Amino acid sequence: MEKITQEKLQDALQNQDSFLAFYVDVEPVDLALAIENLDDDDIQKICQWLEDEPLSELIEDADDDLRLRLSSFIDDHRLLSVFNFMQKDDIVDIIGDLPTGRKKALINLMRSGDQKIIKELLKYPEESAGGIMTTSYIAIKANWTVAQSLQRIREIADKSEVIETLYVIDDTKRLIGEVDLRNMLGAQKAQRISTIMDDSVISVQPEVDQEQVARLVSRYDLTSIPVVNKRGAILGIITVDDVIDVIVEEYEEDMLQMAGVNREEDLSSTLSESIRMRLPWLMVNLLTAFLASFTVKMFQNTIEQVVALSATMTIVTGMGGNAGTQTMSILVRELAKREISLKENWKALVKELLLSVVDGAATGIVTAIIVYFMYGNFYLALIIFIAMIGNLLVSGLFGFLVPLGLKKLHADPAISSTIFVTTATDVLGFFIFLGLAKLFISHLAGM
Amino acid sequence: MEKITQEKLQDALQNQDSFLAFYVDVEPVDLALAIENLDDDDIQKICQWLEDEPLSELIEDADDDLRLRLSSFIDDHRLLSVFNFMQKDDIVDIIGDLPTGRKKALINLMRSGDQKIIKELLKYPEESAGGIMTTSYIAIKANWTVAQSLQRIREIADKSEVIETLYVIDDTKRLIGEVDLRNMLGAQKAQRISTIMDDSVISVQPEVDQEQVARLVSRYDLTSIPVVNKRGAILGIITVDDVIDVIVEEYEEDMLQMAGVNREEDLSSTLSESIRMRLPWLMVNLLTAFLASFTVKMFQNTIEQVVALSATMTIVTGMGGNAGTQTMSILVRELAKREISLKENWKALVKELLLSVVDGAATGIVTAIIVYFMYGNFYLALIIFIAMIGNLLVSGLFGFLVPLGLKKLHADPAISSTIFVTTATDVLGFFIFLGLAKLFISHLAGM
Incomplete structure (x- = not known):
């Protein structure tokens, strides 16, 4: 396996022979x-130079953007002959x-048998079990006897994505069991399939979300999972390589969405x-920022009297945000x-709330000591100590309840938890700290 | 497949018969x-009631904590007979x-053949290719001919984790190719394996990190990957179900570490x-919070003159943090x-920097308008507009360069990027906004 550098690629693109050798x-x-990142001329050359089979491999392994570019340089008839080397789900x-x-x-150019399958598969949403299943x-x-079945396997193994598991159906295509090829290889030739099949098969319906499918496969260590309709008839199977893609996709989505980024975006966007993908999230956050700002403005008189509050208040809210993110991440996971x-x-x-008290007290005492040495006021130190515990309690409570609540409302906790939790720790953090300062103002004035 | 509720479980735990039926x-x-979450009495009962094979299944599927608890109730001799039903890697x-x-x-109680394999496998770190490979x-x-090979497969298929891919070795156990069972089933009985094998096999050495293994399997859609030593001799294989576990583990780790949470922690911690797992991260963040606080303190005189700055400065730093997290997440991914x-x-x-200018201008203009209506001062609005663009530039620059730099220093970008990026956006955000305010103080005073 050769590592591809841009230099090697450019060399190879000199002419068809060098490219095919490459x-x-x-x-x-x-x-x-x-x-x-090649420009259109090079992409077009590659499409012309490669034969149908290698071109089909390249298209299969390309991401959505590149697939569109490649197929724009291939006319309909050529594309159909490239499809001959691909699985229907691809x-x-x-x-x-x-x-x-x-x-x-x-679709109109396809053979009527293919047309039917493709139309059928196109009906399912891209991210559903039906959308990722293969019919091979x-x-x-x-x-059937073991011998008959082995004969059948020999005939179609080449076109099948999975051969380790064989699906047993009745005359109406209803899935009634599965057989591990291991057991079949070990069995007598004349034995009936019914005697070696396992009749408790974990399956999904085509509407099921791909994330749910991935969870089943990962939980039960499956290498494939059949998709059946309401009647129990088998429609296709989902293979483990597609499941891995789903897992990677969904985790990336969660991780990026927690940070307010769309999964579609990457360095080449x-x-x-x-x-278009990032500004809306920033605008939503601006609302949060103003909520916090209004809270501070409410205490403008207090800050006017003790300007040191302006430099210390952000410690309380910052730490609340960090602790809230910790709690929230555990819940989202x-x-x-x-x-x-x-x-x-x-x-x-x-x-979680006890933890908030402990963590709040630990960070609070450190903060209080430093603040005392900076400003020489015992009450300011005491206030920030109490406010720290108070805001970490806010962070624990909201970090725990917000994801649960969003899930209950059928919203994705990964997407919007952050904004609610940090709004709470910002607004309530300022409120607790500045509110306490207002109460104790007579002890703070003249610092 | 039965869904397990706590009530059903408690019912089943009444006596051995009801539990076995369950x-x-x-x-x-x-x-x-x-x-x-059961207490020790119940765990002990389960260990006594189940026979070796079901007990082995339960142990295999338990997480680390539960495994330790279960095995503490099983004496050495029983544990060895339970091991008979398990793969060596488990x-x-x-x-x-x-x-x-x-x-x-x-280990001393094991048969000498098993002892050797187990000792060999124990040498590899748990999160390396050697640590997750199986010898089956x-x-x-x-x-060999196809017929000979099929005979061999029949003999040992039962004990093998993967049968779809067969590994071809020479007399010194060096891996020289692999055969897809599909091709073997389709070939003539007398054909030699050398004529149908594929001699370009993707393999890894046992020291390779499991994350790297997962990346290879996911990238090349493999269903298993062989592990070979420096000489090229096959030591074992890694199967796709273990790879899925690795992927899930590593993604969770990244996601949680970005939030300052240890992967080991969950709701039952x-x-x-x-x-122990969360407080250190909060303490590190406290340092950051104080850096920001010192920056604000530098401008205490300015804030004393224009107290409105204290309510508006957090908008600039908050938005910088959000935008920085976006950029950073894309780079980490x-x-x-x-x-x-x-x-x-x-x-x-x-x-990225152009994007920062655009997003900064867009959120900045909205902020400026609202601030103008709140405080009626054109210069304050202008300053916050400029500061917003400036701090979003900081967020774009640091969000991009910090993960790259950490990777270059062989640190995990997912763990520590957040802290550096938010320190930059907090400290420089306050500095830019309050610094501009200081410059324009004559236009702001008397608001």
């Missing part, structure tokens, strides 16, 4: 990453992203794409794995 | 999750976590565990996928 030594997925992914006109034209699985019948009800987990909430 | 209907992994995981004394005692793979020779050099990506940095 192609043999690289993995298509590496090439797909390396050509992302074809659907590709034409699903094409402009509607071209999508329709391509091996189905056998319960009354254009300026206008980045603006647990919610991604399982249902959490407050009723069954009130002890965890109590622990 | 066990048949549940998945071991679900049971393992459900019994985490046994190693379990005894690796036991107290040293017990670990040694168990199928090896065949290049000069005790108060003292949580304190990309760095997890590939190497990024500044030299090849300076255009992306320029775009």
Whole structure:
């Protein structure tokens, strides 16, 4: 396996022969990453130079943007012959992203058998079980012998994505069991499939969200999972490589969304794409910032009397934000794995609040000591100590309850928890600290 | 598949018969999750009631804490017979976590063949390729016929974790190729393996980090990856189910570490565990908070003259923090996928800075208008507009460069980027805004 550098790639692009020689030594997925930044001329050359099969590999391994670019340089008839080397689920992914006109034209050019399957698959949302399933699985019948089944496997193994698990169906295509190829290889030739099949199969319906599918596969260590309709008839299977893609996708989404970034964005996004994807989140946060600002403004008189408050108040809110993010992250992670009800987990909430008191007291005492040495006022030190505990309690409470509440409202806790939690720690943090300062103002004045 | 509720579990725990009847209907992994909070008496009962094989399933699916608890109720001889139903890599995981004394005692009780393998596997760090590999793979020779190989597969398929891929070795156990079972099923019985094998195999050495292994498997859509030593001899294979666990683990780690949380912590952690894991991060952040506080203190005179600054300055730093987190998240994500050099990506940095100007101007103009209506001072509005653009430039610059720099220093960008970026946006944000205010103080005074 050759590592691709931009120099090697440029050398290879000199002419068709050098490129084809280069192609043999690289993995298509590496090439797909390396050509992302080439200009259209080079992309067009690659499409012309490669034969249908290698071109199909390259398209399969390209990301959405590159797929669109590649397919724009391939005419409809060529694209159809490239499709011959692809699994149906990949074809659907590709034409699903094409402009509607071209999508329709391509489907109309297909053989009627293919047309039916593709149309069927296109019905399912891209991120559902139906959207990621493949129709290339091996189905056998319960009354077949092992020998008959092995013969069938030999015939279609080449076109099947999974051969380790065979799906047993009845005459109406209802899924009634599965057989591990291991057991079949070990069994007698004349044995019936019904005697070696496992009839408790974990399956999903096509509407199920891909995240749920990934959770099942990861939890039960499956290598594939069948998709069945309401009647129990098998529609397709989802393979573990697609599940890995889903897991990576969903985690990235969660991680980026917690930071207010869209999953679609990466280093190669254009300026206008980045603006469109990031500015709205900043605008929402501006609202939060003003809420905090209004709170401070309420105490303008107090700050006027003791200007040292302006330099110390941000410590309280900053620490509240950090502690709140910690609590929230733990909750978001647990919610991604399982249902959490407050009723069954009130002890965890109590622990979280105790933790807030301890962490608040620990950071509060350090802060109080430093503040005392900076400003020489015991009351200011005492106030910041109390405010720190108070705001960490706010952070623990909101960090715990906000994700739970969003989940209950069927919102994604990963997306919007941050904003609610930091609004709470900012607004209430300022309020607690400056409110206490106002109460004790006679002890603070003249600092 | 039965859903497990605490009521059903309590019912089942009445006596052995009811528990065994209950066990048949549940998945071991679900049971393992459900019994985490049971007290020791119940855990002990379960260990006594279950036979070796179901007990081995339960232990395999338990998390580290529960494994330790379960094995504390199983004596050495029983544990060894439970191990008979497990893969070697799982046994190693379990005894690796036991107290040293017990670990040694168990190994000494093993048959010498097993002893050797277990000792060998224990040498590798838990999070390396060697630490997650299994020794249950199928090896065949290049000069064997297809018929011979199929016979071999039949014999050992039952004990092998992967049968879809067969590994071809020479007489010194060096890995020289692999065969897809599909091709073997389709080939003639008398054909030699050398004629159908693929001799470009992607493999890893045992010291390689598990994250790197996961990246290879996910990138090249593998279902297993062989582990070879320096000489090229095969030591074991890593299967896709373990890779999924690694991916989930590593992503969770990144996500939690960005928020200053240890991966080990969850809702069931005790108060003292949580304190130990979260307080250090808060203390580090306290340092940051004081840096920002000192910056504000430098401008105490300015704020004394125009107290409105204290309510508006946090808008500038808050927005800088949000924008910086966005940029940083994108970089951390990309760095997890590939190497990024500044030299090849300076255009992306320029775009990021342009984006900062646009986003800064957009949020800045909104802020300026609101501030103008709140305080009626044109210069204050102008200053906050300029400061917003300035601090978003800081956020873009640091959000981009900090993760790159940390990676270059071989530190994990996911862990410590946040603290450096927010320190920059806090300190420089206050500095820019209050510094401008100081310059224009004559236009602001008397607000």
